[in-house]
Amino acid sequence: MKELEAIQKLTDSFTLFPSIGSKTAERMAYAILDMPIDEVNRLIQSISNAKTKVHPCPICGILTEDDVCSICKSESRDHSTCIVLENSKEALSFENTNSFNGVYHILNGLINPSKNIGPEKIRINELINRIKKEGIKEIIIATSGTIEGETTALYLAKILENEDVNVTRIAYGIPIGANLDYMDSLTLERALKGRTKIK
Ligand SMILES: [Zn+2]
Known part of the structure; x- marks a missing residue:
């Protein structure tokens, strides 16, 4: 039996993470399938939040959610x-x-x-x-x-x-x-x- 396409795609995405091999990626994909939908939605939300809100401070390059990081501002x-x-x-x-x-x-x-x-x-x-x-x-x-x-x-x-x-x-x-x-x-x-x- 071949792996379902949706599961394979999810597994492939996880292999993009540092030090995650294909076996671990597969386990992560199955873990997602076992999660309650609320938890999966929270996970999707936090990934999207981090990606849209976090950026490097224009002065020092430290990651921040503000215009300028708290250290440069202090x-x-x-x-x-x-x-x-x-x-x-x-x-x-x-x-x-x-x-x-x-x-x-x-x-x-x-x-x-x-x-x-x-x-x-x-x-x-x-x-x-x-x-x-x-x-x-x-x-x-x-x-x-x-x-x-x-x-x-x-x-x-x-x-x-x-x-x-x-x-x-x-x-x-x-x-x-x-x-x-x-x-x-x-x-x-x-x-x-x-x-x-x-x-
Ligand atoms: Zn800074």
């Missing part, structure tokens, strides 16, 4: 210290440490020559524009310890050489290749406190 935050990150989710990890009161800049990716992602494809120009405009005095590079993270950090240090700003790199006392998303708050707080000056 007057109690230190706008002269800026953590540079690959993605918005990582900013949440830093916020959870409760030990950073500066602002963020999301690059929206990392330099990756093998995937044809050069510096012009990530938000580096936007960062340079912010330095002068917002009076940023310290840039804390907190890209991950992967090859791409290190390449991006080196490139940033080089390009910021002539800017009137201190550049630091967070201390990675963590295994090479470790992903920021999975670091616990304490490790992240230590990495932030132990940052070293690279320029």
